[in-house]
Amino acid sequence: MLSIGRPSLFEDNRRLRAVREAVGDEFEIMTDGNQGFSISEAIRRARMLEDYNIAWFEEPLPADDVLQHSRLANGTSVPIAIGESIYSLSQFKDYLVAGACSIIQVDVARIGGISPWLKVAHLAEAFNVTVCPHFLMELHLPLVCAIPNAPWLEYIPQLDLITEAGIDIENGIARPSHSPGLGIKWDWDAISSNVENGSSYNITEA
């Protein structure tokens, strides 16, 4: 994942070219605009990204702006990804009906749990749109295994300090646990000590 959004388009171009040269033609590169662009600048950056065969351009515009995402998606060959900042089924419906994205990054914690997550995933399937969930890979792994339209799982090992075992990943393929439920083995001692110490979990340690 590469953030896009240096003040100069040409600087983003240089950075992306260096990454593409370093990883080779067949490595999937995702880019993230973090809602930072106007529509005119998002179009310019998307046109620049077209030369690099990237997997997607994430949140190029303010997350609630369906109209301008639709305009952008229809004006570039780069797949547009949205969803980590979307909190309801109806907002996803608006995006899909408008043809404003081709990757859905629905987050099980932000959408309100497993049932609404599955509703969004199935809705995306009806529109032939891919799901790549945002964050919480331990929770999302069994969920992406339950739907046909989710080829990717975002790798963020943020829960390693409070789980007894990370998820099983080999050669870039994540495999779900055979344990009951979600298959997450919480390290309750680590959780307790964090609570007792009054400390919040520090993602930089993950």
Ligand SMILES: [Mg+2]
């Ligand atoms: Mg993002």
